[in-house]
Amino acid sequence: MPEPTPPLWTAQEIAVATGGRIEGGVFDANGLTYNSREIEPGDLFLALKGARDGHDFAASAFAAGAAGALVERPVDGGPCIVVPDTLHALEALGAAARDRAPHIRRGAVTGSVGKTSVTQAIKAGLDLAGPAHASIKSYNNHIGVPLTLARMHPSVERAVFEIGMNAPGEIGPLARMVQPHAACVTTVGPVHIEAFADGEAGVAAEKAAIFQGLGPGGLAVINGDNPWVELLHQAALRAGARVATFGSEPAHDARLIDFTPNPEGARVTAEVYGRTHVFPLRQSGFHWGLNSLAVILMLDALDVPVETALEALAHFEPLKGRGETRLVHLPKGAFTLIDESYNANPLSMKAGFLSLGAKPVERRGRRVVVLTDMLELGDQSEALHAGLATAIEAAAIDVVHAAGPQMRHLYDAISPERRGVWAGTAAALADQAADLAGPDDIVMVKGSNGSKASLVAAALLRLERDDTGGPPLK
Known part of the structure; x- marks a missing residue:
């Protein structure tokens, strides 16, 4: 026994x-x-x-x-x-869980875009390598991080933690609490900038604070294509860390050579530490080319072989509201729904448009985006919303439906022939779901969680049930 x-x-x-x-x-x-x-x-x-x-x-x-x-x-x-104080006691319990199991290899992930999906993809690789532990949902704040630590059983071999922020000074203490052996910044962009007097530069400095948790010789994994790479690199060096970069240039430790979407997701060609790998993904978004390299570098730092990392990536499904793709059947034909309703910011919006623009459509089909407001952009909000028009034009998006006062700035900025339905709220737009999609369309729904883009995604899924009496098909 x-x-x-x-x-x-x-x-x-x-x-x-x-x-x-x-x-x-x-x-x-x-x-x-x-x-x-x-x-x-x-x-x-x-x-x-x-x-x-x-x-x-x-x-x-x-x-x-x-x-x-x-x-x-x-x-x-x-x-x-x-x-x-129960919160302080939870923090102490998390620290005790860390200290009683020094053998556990720990990783930490932050970034303006992609931190939850990258964290969970790393967890998929850790699970294949042995008993593992990770953040659930988006447990990445002053409660979620110590709670995840305190839930870590000493019998596991590896763990990965997501660390987020809404304001200055939050990431450093959480990183020092986790004390990771490897830490990753997926990318830096204009997210939560209303909380920072110096805008995106402040966001970059805050993300770089994750390296404060690294001990001497720990590994900092950095997006080398990001404009803030030098700031991140210097922060890692000040922490005494080693640095590994991922990106599209030959000098990077992990280099993306090719990303080709296909009906199953995508095929990636990359060079990692001098070795070339070709591997499939279930994800079709172009940002997953670089995300996959971040995952591989982090898993390598946590003593997981690259072959195991590639196996995990090949089977990792998009998370709910982060690229889930469904075929929605209607009496006159089906349309494809890409649910990106969990969150949005200017970086992820542009990446989504690029990915949608690369998808082939049938002759009668259209590339359609349904967008709700991006939040926490401060006094740059109007310009950042309107500025998405250039990316929409470049991606050859056919129709833009929008909801919310900030998305009105984008709606007014795009060419008239691309304008679909505009509504004051996501709920009002959801009421018009039947007017948003047609046969053979590819429809991406995206917006900040607080602006309720998920209401529109749910309404589009219900079109199938309402018309056929059955549940939505995957």
Whole structure:
């Protein structure tokens, strides 16, 4: 009989790590969460304080099977560990998880575009190489990063963490908490710039702060095609790190030679550390040419062979709202829906237009984009929205449907023959879904999460169900 897996945490270990006191008895925890609706039997419930006070949900957590709770005051329903501040205690628990398992190779990823998809693609490679751990969803902030660390079982061999930011000064502390052996900046662009007095330069400096977590000899993986490469490179050198670059020039450690979309995704030809590789992707967006190289370099730094990395990339599917492609069947014919509704910024918009423009369409088909506002662009928002018109023209997009006051600037900037439907909100545009797509069209839906582009994507999918009575087909 195999030995049973030890618990993730015992009550005594939690108390030692957090400086808390045990009340109501000891327990073992096999997971942890701050959301009482996500409790699995045996979890530790974290009573964090935010818009709602987590202590008010402790009873629900115990009713759902929580083994114990981390609290600032005793609660009824089960055993507790009482600490002065639950968020600080979570940070301490994350640090303890890191320190008790020094054998685990850790990677970290940030970037203005692509950090979640690149993180999850790295995780796919780690899973093939052995027991692994990673961020889930987009758990990349001051709660998500320590929570992901605290969930890391000492039995795993490798782990990868996503690190994000909305304002200055957030990435450095999180990177120092993770202490990765390798850290990647996918790219830098005008994202969250309204929070930075110096605009994109401030974003670049903030992204470079991920290298503060690297120890001497750690590897910094940098997009060599990005205009901020020198700033990133110098930040990595100040941290005592080694540097590996990926991009399209021969001098890069990982060089993209060719990216050819096809019906299954794409075929990539690349040279990595002097070796040429040709491999398939399930992703068809041109940005995935460089993303795949970032994944390979990070996996190599985490002791995963390149052959394993290529196998993982060959099977890695687009994440929800990040390039999922569906064929939507209607009585008069089908159209292809590319769901990019999870998020958007000027960089990812232009990459999406380029990818859509490269896709072949049937004779009666059109290349269609359905766009909602890009957010957090500050006083540059009007110019950045209107400036997308050039990329739309260059990609030969046939029709632009748009929603939101900022996208109105783009709508007015494009040539009249490309203008489709405009609406004040995504919900209003979703109500007109039947007018947005026709047979053989390829339709990309893209916008910031907060501007609700997902409402339009969902409405387009429902066209099939409403017309045929069946669920959308993949």
